[in-house]
Amino acid sequence: MHIAHFTNFYYPVINGVVRSVGAFREAMTELGHNVFIFAQHDPNYTDDEPFIYRYPAIKLPLQVEIPTIIPVSPFIDKLLPTLKLDVIHTHHPFLLGQTAATKSDDLGVPLVFTFHTQYTDYSHYFPLPQEAVQSFVKDAIVTWMADFMQKCHHIVVPSESMAEILREGYGLEDQVTAIPTGINLAPYKTADRDAVRRRHNWNQDRVVISVGRLAPEKNFETLINAVGRILPRLPDLRLVIIGDGPSRTKLEKLAEKRGLAGRVEFLGTLPYSEIPAYLKAADLFGFASITETQGLATMEAQAAGLPVAAVDATGTSDAVTHLREGLLTPNSAAALGNAIEKILTDETLRRRFRAAALEKAATFDISLITPRLIEVYKQAVIDQKANRKVCLTKSNKLFKIDWTQIPLLHT
Numbered sequence: 533m534h535i536a537h538f539t540n541f542y543y544p545v546i547n548g549v550v551r552s553v554g555a556f557r558e559a560m561t562e563l564g565h566n567v568f569i570f571a572q573h574d575p576n577y578t579d580d581e582p583f584i585y586r587y588p589a590i591k592l593p594l595q596v597e598i599p600t601i602i603p604v605s606p607f608i609d610k611l612l613p614t615l616k617l618d619v620i621h622t623h624h625p626f627l628l629g630q631t632a633a634t635k636s637d638d639l640g641v642p643l644v645f646t647f648h649t650q651y652t653d654y655s656h657y658f659p660l661p662q663e664a665v666q667s668f669v670k671d672a673i674v675t676w677m678a679d680f681m682q683k684c685h686h687i688v689v690p691s692e693s694m695a696e697i698l699r700e701g702y703g704l705e706d707q708v709t710a711i712p713t714g715i716n717l718a719p720y721k722t723a724d725r726d727a728v729r730r731r732h733n734w735n736q737d738r739v740v741i742s743v744g745r746l747a748p749e750k751n752f753e754t755l756i757n758a759v760g761r762i763l764p765r766l767p768d769l770r771l772v773i774i775g776d777g778p779s780r781t782k783l784e785k786l787a788e789k790r791g792l793a794g795r796v797e798f799l800g801t802l803p804y805s806e807i808p809a810y811l812k813a814a815d816l817f818g819f820a821s822i823t824e825t826q827g828l829a830t831m832e833a834q835a836a837g838l839p840v841a842a843v844d845a846t847g848t849s850d851a852v853t854h855l856r857e858g859l860l861t862p863n864s865a866a867a868l869g870n871a872i873e874k875i876l877t878d879e880t881l882r883r884r885f886r887a888a889a890l891e892k893a894a895t896f897d898i899s900l901i902t903p904r905l906i907e908v909y910k911q912a913v914i915d916q917k918a919n920r921k922v923c924l925t926k927s928n929k930l931f932k933i934d935w936t937q938i939p940l941l942h943t
Contacts, residue, residue, distance in 0.1 A: 533909060534566045534616050538632035539623040540601050542571030542584070546804055547745065548828045549623050549648050552690075552713040557581075559714065559902040568615060570608065570628065572601045585611065587628065603631040617641050619909045623648060625680040633683045642685040642916035644908060647694060648825055678702055684922045685912040688905070690826030691850035703925030707915065709908050712826050712850075714898030719808040720835045728813035732797070737770040738876050741814035741838070743807065743829045744821060746777035751820040751843065753786060757865035758818070760790040762873045769876070771796045771818070774810060811836035815882075816875055819848060822863060827851035835893040839885030841871040857889045 539553050557567045566583070573586035585608055589599040612635055621644045622632035629645070636643035681687055687708045689695045698704040729735070740759065744750045752773065759771045773783075773796065780798065787796040802810065811817070817833035817840045824830075824847025830840055831851045840858030842848050854860040859875060861867035875882055915921070 533618040533906070534568070535560060535909065536568045536570060536612075536615065536617050536620045536632075536635075537623065538570045538620065538628040540572060540627050540629075541599075542569055543579075544574055544577045545572075545599070546801060548713070548826075551804065551828065552646070552648070553623060555714055555716060555898050556902060556905060558716070559898045560906070563902065563906070565906070566615075568617075572599045574599065601627050603628050613639065619644060619912055621646070621909075625677060629680065633680070636683075640916075642909075642912035643683060644686045644688060644912050645681065645684045646688040646690070647681075647698065648690065674701070678924055678926075681922050682924060685915045685920065686908055687922055688908060690828075691847055693846045693850050694825050697846070701926070704922065705925070707920075707922050709904075711901060711904050711908065712831070712896060713828050714901035715831060715835050715893065715896045716898050717835055717893065717896075719805070720812065720832075720837075720893075723809035723812045723836070725809065725812040728809050732772075734770060734813070737768050738766060738816075739770050739772055739814040740816050740818045740841075740872060740876075741772045741774070741811060741833075742818050742820075743774045743811075743832070744819075745775050746773070746779045746783055748779060749821070749823040750777075750779075751822055751863070752779065752783050754820040754843065754863065754865050754868060755818050756783060756786055756790065756792065756796060758820070758869035758872060759796065760792055761865055761869040763792065763795060766873060766876065769795060772799060772810070772814065773797065774799050774802055774807065776801045807832065808836060811838060814838060816841060816872060817858075818868070818872055819843065820863070820868060821845065821848065824848050831893065831896050834889035835896070837886050837890050837893075839875050839882050839889060841868060841875055843868060851892075853888075853892075856885075857892050858885050 537553050537557065539549060541547060541550050542553060543550060557569060560567050568583045568585065570585050570587065572589035587605050588602040590602065592600050617639060619642050620632050620636050622629045623646050633643055687704065689698060689708060689710050690712050692710045695708055695710045698708060742755055746752060759769060763769050784798060787793055811833055817830065817838040819830055819840065819842035822843055822845040824845065827848040827850060830842060830848055833840060834857055840852045842852060842858065842860055843863045844860035849860060852858050852860060859871035861871045875885065
C-alpha cells in the first residue's frame with residue numbers, strides 16, 4: 533500500500549505521537565509498504581529517512597513549547613497526486629488534520645484518524661482561565677472533534693478505555709479500532725544497564741525512573757511528593773525524571789522545598805535511542821499522569837523489565853494490571869509512595885512483577901501490532917468506496933456560554 537501519515541509533529545520533536553508514527557512507519561516499510569510522512573519543517577534538523585515532506589512551521593510564544601505548522605505548501609499540493617495513495621492517516625484533528633481531510637476528499641482516498649489525545653484535558657492552555665471560558669473551550673473541543681471525526685472513514689484509538697470514551701461521549705459504535713502503539717523490543721534486549729548507572733554514579737541506589745513531558749497534566753508533583761514521603765525510610769532512594777517542559781522550574785523548586793534536591797535528578801530530554809538503557813538501569817517505573825490514552829511510557833518501561841507503581845488512570849490501566857505487572861493506586865502522594873515502597877522492599881514481589889512485565893511487553897511487539905493497522909487501512913478503503921464515513925449518534929452537541937460570566941471580556 534501507499535500510505536501517507538499527516539502529523540503536526542515529527543522528529544526532532546520527541547513525544548508519544550512522534551514515537552507512534554516513527555515506529556509504525558519503520559514496521560510498515562519492513563512489510564513492503566511505501567510510507568510517506570508529512571510534518572513540520574525544522575531549519576536545524578536534517579532528515580535521514582526517505583519520503584519525509586515538510587510544511588513550514590513557526591514557533592509561537594505560547595505555553596506549549598512546540599512548533600506550529602503552517603499547512604500550506606504548493607510543492608506538496610503538486611506531489612500528492614503523483615504518490616497514488618491508498619490511504620491518508622492523520623494523527624491530529626487540527627492544522628495538518630484539516631489538510632489531510634481536504635486531501636482525502638480531493639484525491640478520493642480514505643481518511644483514518646488516530647485519537648491520540650484527550651484534547652479536553654489540555655483546555656487549561658487556553659490563555660483565559662475563568663471557569664466559564666474553560667467550559668466554553670471544552671464544549672467547543674467536543675463539538676469540533678465530533679465534526680472532524682465524521683469526515684473520517686475509520687477512527688483508531690490506542691486503548692480500549694479510549695474506545696469506550698468515544699462510545700459514551702460521542703456515540704461512536706462502528707469504524708473504531710483499538711490499536712496500541714507497538715514497541716521495537718530489540719533495543720531493550722541489548723541495552724547496557726551498568727553503563728548508565730556508572731555514568732551517573734547511582735552506585736547501589738534504588739532508582740525510581742519516570743518519563744514524560746513536564747507539564748501540569750502529567751502530575752509529576754504527586755510523584756515527587758510520593759518520593760518525599762518515603763525517603764526518610766529509604767535513604768538510598770533516587771528519583772530520575774526524563775523529559776522537559778513548561779513545569780520543569782516549578783518541579784525543581786518543589787523538589788528543593790521538600791529537601792529532595794540531591795535525590796531527584798532531572799535529566800531533560802534524551803535521544804529516544806538512549807531511553808531503553810536508562811529504563812533498564814532503574815529498579816522501578818513510577819508514573820502519576822492522569823491524562824494518558826494508552827500509557828506508552830509505561831509499556832516501554834515494561835519492555836525494560838521494570839515493575840510499575842502508578843496512579844490508576846485511563847491509559848495506564850490499559851497497560852498495567854494491578855497486582856500483576858505492578859501496583860495501581862488512587863491519585864494521592866501517600867498511596868503512590870506506599871506502592872513504591874512496597875515494591876522496592878519486597879524482592880519476591882519485584883521479581884514477580886518484573887517477569888510479568890516482560891511477558892506483557894511481548895504482546896506490544898510492533899511486528900504483531902502493525903498488521904492490525906494495515907487491516908484497518910484495507911477496511912477504510914472498502915468503506916470509502918461505499919461512501920461510508922464515521923457516524924456519531926451524539927454528534928449534535930452544541931456548546932453554549934453565558935458571556936456575562938466572563939469579566940475580562942467586559943472590562
